[in-house]
Amino acid sequence: MEEIFKNSKASSSSSSSALVKDQEEMNKKIEEFIATLPVESDGSALFYQFKGCWYPNLFSVLTIQGTITADLLFKAQDSDIILASTPKSGTTWLKSLIFSIVNRKRFPPNKSPLLTTHPHILIQFLEIGHYRNGNIPRNLDQLPKPRLFATHSHYASLPRSIRHSSCRIVYICRNPLDNLVSLYHFRRSFGKNQPEMDTMYENYSRGLTDFGPFWDNILGYWQASLDKPEEVLFMKYEDLKEDIVFEMKRLAKFLGFPFSVEEENEGLVEEISSLCSFEILKNLEVNQTHKPYREGGVSANAFYRKGEVGDFMNHLNPSMVENLMKITQEKFAGSGLVFKYSLNKLHNS
Numbered sequence: 001m002e003e004i005f006k007n008s009k010a011s012s013s014s015s016s017s018a019l020v021k022d023q024e025e026m027n028k029k030i031e032e033f034i035a036t037l038p039v040e041s042d043g044s045a046l047f048y049q050f051k052g053c054w055y056p057n058l059f060s061v062l063t064i065q066g067t068i069t070a071d072l073l074f075k076a077q078d079s080d081i082i083l084a085s086t087p088k089s090g091t092t093w094l095k096s097l098i099f100s101i102v103n104r105k106r107f108p109p110n111k112s113p114l115l116t117t118h119p120h121i122l123i124q125f126l127e128i129g130h131y132r133n134g135n136i137p138r139n140l141d142q143l144p145k146p147r148l149f150a151t152h153s154h155y156a157s158l159p160r161s162i163r164h165s166s167c168r169i170v171y172i173c174r175n176p177l178d179n180l181v182s183l184y185h186f187r188r189s190f191g192k193n194q195p196e197m198d199t200m201y202e203n204y205s206r207g208l209t210d211f212g213p214f215w216d217n218i219l220g221y222w223q224a225s226l227d228k229p230e231e232v233l234f235m236k237y238e239d240l241k242e243d244i245v246f247e248m249k250r251l252a253k254f255l256g257f258p259f260s261v262e263e264e265n266e267g268l269v270e271e272i273s274s275l276c277s278f279e280i281l282k283n284l285e286v287n288q289t290h291k292p293y294r295e296g297g298v299s300a301n302a303f304y305r306k307g308e309v310g311d312f313m314n315h316l317n318p319s320m321v322e323n324l325m326k327i328t329q330e331k332f333a334g335s336g337l338v339f340k341y342s343l344n345k346l347h348n349s
């Protein structure tokens, strides 16, 4: 891997013919490198393990390839904002909130691009979007500042230039029970031949899940948020559900776009939270369609299902619940991290 990094000439500033040649060479080396990584199947998709994180091949997307390309080529700017998350933890919601908060002077809620554009287009993933399958994006320098990006990678496997910059990282996660159920439904939206719940649960429990192990994904960002609170903000889906106004103000302040007293008095926080609410976003035409949100992507509506805390009760049996809570308790022991499993009750996990 370090060898590819040293030898990589491809960059977004190369001329186009040189770029194609360099890109082909680099992709070949990356493919050779990927072939050396541990690989496992969950019964449907293949997963590659890199720096402790399981990268899935989903649809036509090889997330490992995009991850390595981004690691080699992405040049973070200190003003960048990176949204990191475990998949199915509220990424789509947080993308909508961050986009709206940061761009509220350009786009007041009634003129928001969210009304006509899928949140995953407005803030794209590095590994799944910009650097998808080894693509080299050429326009990242032209994006409006602060540039907004997303990733599902672990903190330890973020592109090196992010870790060496002082850009802001907002992380969101969710309790493992609702997370697993959400993931199960998401995978079923891909069509037939997706694992049944029993298989998904088994794989999830041993860490084999998209960008898993789930607990490691969380613990890296949790520790980083404790070490560098000015650079990493740690958020939970359940907290957003419980008190969206409080969480939005915390988020806006962290991002360097705090709400002014006038904005608060005018009800702007509530207006943005309403625009980004599950009920509003889910029912917009752009988010209701079965069509992919981008070419070769997942159906636009697969990102909006139920949007509740505690839906696991309808899908997991008591022994699954008990076992996942036990694993979570063991993994998070001494960390101070707890999750809510319903909005009225705090469990010690």
Ligand code: A3P
Pocket (backbone or CB within 6 Å): 085, 086, 087, 088, 089, 090, 091, 092, 093, 178, 181, 182, 183, 185, 276, 277, 278, 279, 281, 303, 304, 305, 306, 307, 308, 311
């Ligand atoms: P459920 O499957 O439990 O309904 P991600 O965006 O990380 O893929 O996570 C998807 C989960 O967030 C899904 O959970 C989805 O319904 C929920 N979700 C999407 N948009 C939301 C919103 N605006 N508010 C609350 N939950 C939302």
